[in-house]
Amino acid sequence: MSALAHVGSASAAPTPGAADETAKRGRFLPYLLLLPGGLWLIIFFVVPLVQLFTVSLQSRFPEYPGYYYRDVNVKNYWSALTEFAPHFGRSLLFAGLATFFAFCLAYPLAYAMAFKAGRWRGLMMICVIAPFFTSFILRTIAWRQILADEGPIARIANALHLLPNGHITETWIAVVAGLTYNFLPFMVLPIYASLERADPRVIEAGGDLYANGFTTFRTVTLPMSMPGVLAGTLLTFIPAAGDYVNAELLGSDRSTKMVGNVIESQFFKVPDGYPTAAALSFTLMALILGMVFLYARKFGTEDLL
Template structure:
């Protein structure tokens, strides 16, 4: 059941030394094994992304809404950034906050599963994945009702004077809470996978050497789980910052819209919105790829590569 956990592997490409170039011959078996999958990814991933890029540079036919012509209209990017930069900032901020909270919640769970659960380990693992099957839309709507103004959570916080705006739904708090909740399993599973591989004896040895539980955790356990933490943060941050469902179901129209909401409405609700929506999508993808690369370089260099 080490299902979703595996992207940890993805981030640690173990390169074997390549044979010298002269010895390489065309490998027919490899070619046949690769052909269908690679072809699928090229036709339905690479080509659409390239097409999205060309659309992001198209211009509208004046007077014909919904029709575009091929162009190098950088103006779309200018519009996208000038008009919607707050949504970008918000998306990255909400995504970052959700990733942080998901990490804080996921670590104890993954730790307990790996070291304390014993024979309950597989049961707990199933429990982490199982909520996927009750559509995440249904669960997010459930959160909207649980956090509603007259609900238990909001009233309790109000009584304690911990709720400055008097409500949770329609605020950024609800959106971040929803993002944290929805992507939590993607944080738990990779951390669990890397902790599970760790030898408990090493941690015991750490206890013998340092004594203090916290020092052992900081110097032994945490570093061993870093590849999982890295994979988990990526698998949480990327979908969280591109999400629009939580912002539209839990947030408000004005102050909590994320870039995903803008892309969605530009595609479906704004006539002639395709080019700007495409340039927004492309910018989002570029920003995330740059952040991910920097992050992996910064935190992954010692442990991973």
């Protein structure tokens, strides 16, 4: 907008011919630059999304399994939601728990990296990022060994009689642990960035103005890092809510399935599951969009976002 307005005023320059020429070029240049990205978005995001939406409203031919006709069958949504409501609940609950634990682990880590690490900061940063060099699937499978019944964690927990059924794997604990682990870097990095950017003098000012260490943290440091916390929680919660790998590899067959697992099985394994899978995908997207919107409205002020 502002670029256009600027170019518009330039066309009123004293040499009309040359100015017009530049103005014309300048007017179209921003759109030209937008074109590749815009096309990419249209072809690989908007079109599939519309496609998915139409699929979610299709009806199937009762006598020909696997065949569908175009329709506005809202019942798909209703049946998907009633049947898989527990999975939705689990998705949001597990993602919420994972986000909470990731925050609890990430904040002290990011704080230490930003303020206390000194020359170890680079090494700590590498340790946070290093897991990305290995496959997500492999790392998740590795957690099955860590949490296995014969592993040290399960043994200690069992020795202390903390586990009602003797396992960690195939329980919600394993799924939440996996989610927390897998998305932890996405929480650490934004928080670290916002803490690192904070002027240490501002934190000192808290102490100078009669706030002790804890009060300074509560009233100065934490609010100043809120943009990072907001970004970190969104970057953790959104993918965690749609995740199915952790529930697949670390969870059990029934009690820990999340929406992602249902969508995956409806799409690939259940005959006639396409509309249900599409309806679930759409509902999940709308749900997350709505929650993110409310969350950002509540915690992010305009100058923080």
